[in-house]
Amino acid sequence: MKSLRLILSNPRYFAPAWVFASLNILFGTWAIYIPLVKESLQIDKATLGIAIFFLSLGVFTIFPVASRIINRLGVGRSTWIGVLLICATAILPVLAPSFITLAIALFLFGATNGFTDISMNTLVTEIEKEDKQNFMSAAHGFFSLGGVLAGLGSFLIPILENRVLHMLMAILLVFSVNLAFYGRYRRIVAAPIEKEPFSFRNFKPLLLLGLVSFVIMGSEGAIVDWSGLFLKEVSMAPEAIWGAGFLGFQFMMTLGRFLGDAISARIGSAKIVALGATLAILGFVMVLTANIFMAVGGFALTGLGFSVIVPELFRIGGNIKGVESSQGVAFIAGTGYSGFLVGPVILGFIAEASSLSWTFAVLLLCTVLVLLASFLLRRRKK
Template identity: 30%
Template sequence: MLIQTIKARKATKAIFLVCGLGISSWAPMVPYAKDRLNLNNADLGLLLLLLGAGAIAMMPVSGILAHRYGTRIVIRYSAIIMALTLPLLLLINSPIWMGLALFILGGTVGTVDVAMNAHGVQVQNSSEKPIMSSLHGLFSVGGLFGALGLGFLMKLGLSPIAAAISIAFLLILIVSWNYRFLFDVHTEKELIRKFSSETEQVNLKGISWLKGSIIFLGFMCFSVFLSEGAMLDWSAVFLDENKGINPEMAGIGYAAFSIAMATMRLLGDKIVSHLSGKTVVIGGSIIAASGIFLAILTPWIATSLLGFVLLGIGAANIVPVFFSEGGRIKNVPATIAIPAISTMGYAGQLAGPALLGFIAYQFSLNIAFAFIGALMLIVAITYGLRK
């Protein structure tokens, strides 16, 4: 079992990397799609809403499928569909078909995300040592390479569509190779039976998402995840339109953010163990807000990128604190609280950027980014005042 667990841990890390690569590869494509389809910011925001809608719609379904067929089956097929969808985003010339493609992309990303986190928990249980922070760190590493990959391949002389096809092929190759090392459904069920806690065996009748603690933590996660979604969907447009960066290099903003977040997440277990959760949340939120306001106010690209780095540093380890607190809510099993908080959080990451699009259309993209900074300050204040 030890050798199987070691192989499964490495394979799970590869899947987190793939998911980060897949979703972040969309970031440098956004300006191309916006220009090709002749979209204003509100139209683009509506399309991005479909990306989030697909993810949120499929997250509950992913849990059902994973329970029935096992997480590795769900990971394999949803990741392949995700990869095959990417090149289409550079070919489609109809806003309606682009919306459908983004819905599919969001749905596959949401499905992979839920399944890989569920698989990661089982690997962690089998390893009997924490690995989740490092897994999410690899997701951010994938985000870095995905944001830079398209532009890098184009610099080498590939057309945008050829670059997207190359990335899709790489994703399929990684998933196909690592699939055999993931736990099968029978192993997962054995681990669930072995490591189920008494709190997970309680009667779930009457337990609701509407419990105050869940709503509070869900809103906190929504705010923090929205900042991540903003970097994915709007950082390239922000640097292109507001700072005058070349379109093929516009993905560097998300890359800077991802480097900072990946580094802090890889160090996250040590940081949280040395500082209180409250300190991590309050301090991180203030640093993140400062980064956003710096990116808005500075006229230079370099300092805008520094602002994105500060956002990544500040936001990186906030959500793990919320998840840990969610697992300790009195009279609510972690199996109820964590999925509820996660769904509200990912609504911010995947659907929240659509809200930013409407704000940008009515006012400006700077005002939309300032809204993110204000949300992070609200997180710091409300969590600090909470007993």
């Protein structure tokens, strides 16, 4: 919990951590209104899926150019601009009067989310370099905390009965806290590096990190989408327990991220990726027993294992020799988002062709590959 205490006691670290929370507060608030937006626009699930695709398209559109913008403006200033942009665009999807305007609104919201994501991860990487302090994992814990706050905000739905007002309240919360603290990071710029001409030698570690990011975030997406269905159809759990797997996964992921920095400082990045993968493997084995309580515990253990891996990938990617930190972060974020969005779809075909048990068996195999990749990372570091 050292990094959490660091964030809560020092505005220099709280300021960027709150940006992480801000991103998920606004995204989560939009997400809880998706059913109502679908109903008010009178569109079917397929049409809604197309609209949400534009959110992903916006994210992917910004990734190739984000690092150039960040390097030109400075990482601190870019993060503040990202906050302003997500505050400006978060209101658009809940205001959309038609499918076309919803698709455009989600594209803009996705693009600003992607830009802010890369900026804030690069910012934390640079502060860690300057101060020799680890708090990347705890910053990602604040992202998870933002999702919890957005979820708690769902209790306001029957009270407010106005999604625009609800979103404006979330925007006001995000903007006001960031306004109070953005001066702590606004002037931070990326440390100059000795640039090298492109070579596969520099790209190779990024490729490995990107593949791990794709697998882990793809697995996260699968658990978010299918943990409840697994408990229902495979474990034959009663309805009251269908959400227990997801809740355990999210709670342990949040807890693990607040603990991860201290562990990383003690054992190193490669070892903590290996540790996280090992815990996740044990978690998937427990899930595949199909016993209700073992499966719920397995989802929680998998969340604990996954919690420390993605923050560590950003930390490693932002410190590769000859590669600008913003470029490394952008590549890992891009591959990770690809996994989160595409992975569940691919695994869905497996579930349709065979069963959910086979789907989670594939996730187990992929996590074993992540464990093997961690040994490659450790050997490269040596």
